[in-house]
Amino acid sequence: MTRRAEIRTTHDSPALAERIARSLRPDNTSEMTTHVDGDAVVTTIERDSTSGLQSTVDDYVVNLRVAAQLANQPTQPTTHE
Known part of the structure; x- marks a missing residue:
C-alpha cells in the first residue's frame, strides 16, 4: 500500500x-x-512505507523553510569585478 x-x-x-x-x-x-x-x-509525496514517508516529509519541510527564507530576501544586484 502506498502512503501519500x-x-x-x-x-x-x-x-x-x-x-x-x-x-x-x-x-x-x-x-x-x-x-x-x-x-x-x-x-505530493508517495512512499511505500510510513517511515519512508515521514522521513521524506521531514526533509522536505527543512528544504521548504530554507527556500522560503531565501526567496523572501531582498534581491541584490550582482557585480563582477
Missing part, C-alpha cells in the same frame, strides 16, 4: 510561490511532485 502526503503552503504572491517551487524541484525524488497553484506551493 500533500503539503500545501501559501505565500505572498504567485511569483514568490513559483520562486520557492523552482528552488525545491531539484531536490525532489522520483516519488515527489511540486507545482504552483496560485499563491500556493503544492508538493
Whole structure:
C-alpha cells in the first residue's frame, strides 16, 4: 500500500510561490511532485512505507523553510569585478 502526503503552503504572491517551487524541484525524488497553484506551493509525496514517508516529509519541510527564507530576501544586484 502506498502512503501519500500533500503539503500545501501559501505565500505572498504567485511569483514568490513559483520562486520557492523552482528552488525545491531539484531536490525532489522520483516519488515527489511540486507545482504552483496560485499563491500556493503544492508538493505530493508517495512512499511505500510510513517511515519512508515521514522521513521524506521531514526533509522536505527543512528544504521548504530554507527556500522560503531565501526567496523572501531582498534581491541584490550582482557585480563582477
